[in-house]
Amino acid sequence: MHPIEDSGREESEATFQVPSPGAPGNVTCMALSAHFLIAGTAAGMLLYYQCQDKALLNEFRHTGGAIVKVFPQPYGTR
Numbered sequence: 554m555h556p557i558e559d560s561g562r563e564e565s566e567a568t569f570q571v572p573s574p575g576a577p578g579n580v581t582c583m584a585l586s587a588h589f590l591i592a593g594t595a596a597g598m599l600l601y602y603q604c605q606d607k608a609l610l611n612e613f614r615h616t617g618g619a620i621v622k623v624f625p626q627p628y629g630t631r
Contacts, residue, residue, distance in 0.1 A: 569607040572600060584623040593620025 571592050572578055578594035585591075589610075590602040597615040602608065 569602075571602060573609070581619055581621050582623050584625045586625045586627060589625065591623050591625055593623050595619045599623070 571580060571583070571590060572594070578596040578598055580592050581595050582593040583590065585604075588604060590604055592600045592602070594600070597618055597620060599611075599613040599615060599620055600609060601611040603610050
């Protein structure tokens with residue numbers, strides 16, 4: 554992920570790669586909310602990243618197979 558507009562920071566500081574280099578799994582779907590980037594993988598992993606800090610916050614393993622669609626709720630979970 555990278556910013557569309559120039560933020561004045563070095564490119565390596567402004568971008569991050571999902572999943573991180575060397576991590577297993579092919580990303581099959583992604584969704585972006587106001588604060589999070591959510592990625593689903595072919596291995597059944599659901600990865601939540603905080604956009605501002607570029608930090609992986611949560612990993613969830615789905616045992617039913619690949620995750621092919623992600624629909625975040627803009628106002629949180631119910």
